[in-house]
Amino acid sequence: MARPIGSNGAETMRAIRSAAIKRIYQHGYEAMSLRVLAADVGLRGGSLHNYIPQKQEFLANLLDEIMAELLLDFEEHMQGVTTPSEALQRFVGFHIEWHTERKEEVFIGNMELRSLSPEQHQRVSAKRKRYEQHLKDILEQGKVQDGWSVENADVTTKALLALLTGVSNWYHADGKLSRERLTKMYQAMVNRMLLAEK
Amino acid sequence: MARPIGSNGAETMRAIRSAAIKRIYQHGYEAMSLRVLAADVGLRGGSLHNYIPQKQEFLANLLDEIMAELLLDFEEHMQGVTTPSEALQRFVGFHIEWHTERKEEVFIGNMELRSLSPEQHQRVSAKRKRYEQHLKDILEQGKVQDGWSVENADVTTKALLALLTGVSNWYHADGKLSRERLTKMYQAMVNRMLLAEK
Amino acid sequence: MARPIGSNGAETMRAIRSAAIKRIYQHGYEAMSLRVLAADVGLRGGSLHNYIPQKQEFLANLLDEIMAELLLDFEEHMQGVTTPSEALQRFVGFHIEWHTERKEEVFIGNMELRSLSPEQHQRVSAKRKRYEQHLKDILEQGKVQDGWSVENADVTTKALLALLTGVSNWYHADGKLSRERLTKMYQAMVNRMLLAEK
Amino acid sequence: MARPIGSNGAETMRAIRSAAIKRIYQHGYEAMSLRVLAADVGLRGGSLHNYIPQKQEFLANLLDEIMAELLLDFEEHMQGVTTPSEALQRFVGFHIEWHTERKEEVFIGNMELRSLSPEQHQRVSAKRKRYEQHLKDILEQGKVQDGWSVENADVTTKALLALLTGVSNWYHADGKLSRERLTKMYQAMVNRMLLAEK
DNA sequence: TATGAATGAGACTTCATTCAT
């Protein structure tokens, strides 16, 4: 059949991406059948090929765009920051906001790298490394300027990222705990963790 | 055909489990083909079914056994502990040891739950919850007895677990950082995080 | 969208036929995707159906027109011929010219009959038989009038056609051998083959 | 289901090859569906994968084996030949025998090269060139030793091969014309074609 | 006329699974 009344490519594409993120989050990329994904947005299997010529390339683009958006949002969010202390507070706030509001995206951005080809993997993880580097920079400045407890910046960076990213695994926005409260608690924990020696 | 000289059922089973853990760790359960797994241990596809009647049940058993062993090792490791402070130090040490020495197992134990049926999922995650509960108990005792900074024990438990489990994502035993040094660093971080107020 | 400036229905159709001949010649009718064919002439897949309502009917028409043109050209080329000897020389000259200048068309005219429906096949091969019959007529006259070595006119016809058509499989117009020289060589071979006994 | 009583891999493989040759001969490689091929030999689609992991590689092997067998048979058939004249007679006899008895195989061996990858194509056509070279050698010797009319050995080789191979396009073993009679006629034609000048 | 959206059939292929041997 031909194009139904009112159908629109760009909207359909958005619907597909959104449905794909949910499916991948729930059961993984490998377990996501394109036929089922098509049904999610009211299409038959064959029609998906107009939007997803290759399943794996679609995943790579998806992850790449997620990481790109994360980076973009982050850099915007950090404008005007001067002190390490302020930078850290903002980082924690930003990271928790993204990792709770968009938990599905960040989860697959972290987990589904293994389903990419080496080239695709490299492309995406380069962006992740840039994001990590931002945090590492903050920690190193805080150590120098404010005497933060950062014995090994690489380790502390990994530790903080794991700590903060973890919220995406259990936090539910509709639970008892508000995001503001959550953020406050994590900011306090991080502050203690980096407490200036003596 | 008859059994090749030198082969042995139990050994073969161990080889299969070991190969499966590697494959699942690297590319996920869905991406692990049984034919390839068979080839890993020198068998053809058909023969695997003497050991693995059902792929998914095999996964469920695998994860269940991993978590059971974690629990068993943990409880053994904690014997004779009296104070919360000592318990915490031991927990950190134990967790990091397990999550670096057996990183592949703990990784799939955390990640591949989504490939299980609801019943299987429940069976495995019950053990994970028991493990978490141990940490939560320690935190609550430390809060009462020693005034630790534990505003919300559930949150702090999740936070600590994420922080510590994160090492399995990046630590390489053959790198520059020894496991002892790593453990010391994490113990220090955790101690600061739980610093008694005032 | 409207028709791009400078495009023209009849020209586009010619471009499509020309591109199709090349594609079919190279990899066969079945391997020719209409989407790719459309791209060859600067169209998208959907637009092709203004020109090619049905792929197979298009092939049938293409082959039919090729054979029709061959016949037409041939009959024109043979006007005014009187003796069998002259007819044969002209036949060889004509056949080789067509089968080198338009090698792609004659090749698919011979090879792609198998992709036609029985009715279409019949329609096209009837023209081929008419062409063969012309040669057979010449041979039979030469046998009667000039004593040519034609033991079995059917066999000799097939043999000569195979011999001459073969040039389309290897001759390159831009090679060292000119078409005139080639024709001379084949005329000489044919003459010897039909040499009057004694 | 498991292996049916009496099934046997080698026999099945032969049946598949034989059925494939017929299908490819009739409608071409691209038009041969593996599902249908499986049905030809009493299998379901999926079972074919045990025998044909890749359709195109199967074609390449098929063509390669056909050409290898042609070469082997030929070299065996030519043993003990001394004079060019005798060699030529044998070549004609051999070629016509193969191209009538095994017309389907030689037809696809010539026609389906276009469905191969460049590497596969090269592998198969190298054998074809060796076969052609044998004929060319004979012609060059006959020219030198017996004064045959061979103005250009390349052209005459191509011409003779086309002439002789042509029989596979029309000869039916069950028709009125016996293979012996056919061979005699072609040997006579070839002899005249190569008639010593003057 | 040309495009883009959609279809549905069917292509090749992979895979877990079964079971006679």
Added chain:
DNA sequence: AATGAATGAAGTCTCATTCAT
């Protein structure tokens, strides 16, 4: 205990075709 033969479901992808715009 291991193999090889077979299955059937499902996977991704291709493609000719249709038709509203």
